[in-house]
Amino acid sequence: MGLSQATMHRLAAAGSRMLGTTLEVVTFLTKTTPTSAPVMRPGITAQLIGYSLHALVAAGGEILATDRQCRIKASDLTWAPTPYDELTRADGTRWRILSVTEGVGRPWVLLPIRQVG
Numbered sequence: 752m753g754l755s756q757a758t759m760h761r762l763a764a765a766g767s768r769m770l771g772t773t774l775e776v777v778t779f780l781t782k783t784t785p786t787s788a789p790v791m792r793p794g795i796t797a798q799l800i801g802y803s804l805h806a807l808v809a810a811g812g813e814i815l816a817t818d819r820q821c822r823i824k825a826s827d828l829t830w831a832p833t834p835y836d837e838l839t840r841a842d843g844t845r846w847r848i849l850s851v852t853e854g855v856g857r858p859w860v861l862l863p864i865r866q867v868g
Contacts, residue, residue, distance in 0.1 A: 759858035760826045774798050775841060777821075782835035789837075792830065797838070798822040799864075814863070819846070821862040828860055837867065844868065 777797050780789040799819045807814055821838065832851045839845050845868035 756826075760824075762858040777838045777840055780837045780839070781830050781833070783833060785835050787835075790830075795823060795827055795838075799840070815865065818849070818863060818865050821846070821848075821864045823860050823862070825858055825860050832860070832862055838864065 774796050775798070777795050779792040779795055781792055782789050799821055801819055802810075802814055802816070807816060832848055834848055834850065836848045837845050838848075844866055846864040847867045849863040849865055851862065
């Protein structure tokens with residue numbers, strides 16, 4: 752049997768405290784379709800994680816060494832991410848979501864992202 756939403760929220764909050772300074776605040780520009788107007792969602796706390804060498808090899812070239820995973824608390828995600836969404840880091844770099852297949856039913860959502868600007 753799965754964990755309740757309240758339990759998953761507590762686990763994610765504990766993870767946030769443990770991760771400490773490795774978290775950063777990003778801004779998402781979300782779109783439901785490629786041509787829809789973007790909606791700005793500022794102040795999202797995330798952790799950007801690089802892929803391991805094992806993951807890069809296992810992906811067979813679909814993941815680049817510069818790609819990252821964007822880890823966000825599921826409770827902070829108030830929209831359904833799409834591959835048309837972009838996030839902007841504090842240094843001004845822009846990243847696009849590659850897929851939205853990971854994280855359903857977990858306290859954290861992992862979004863594979865690639866730098867686009």
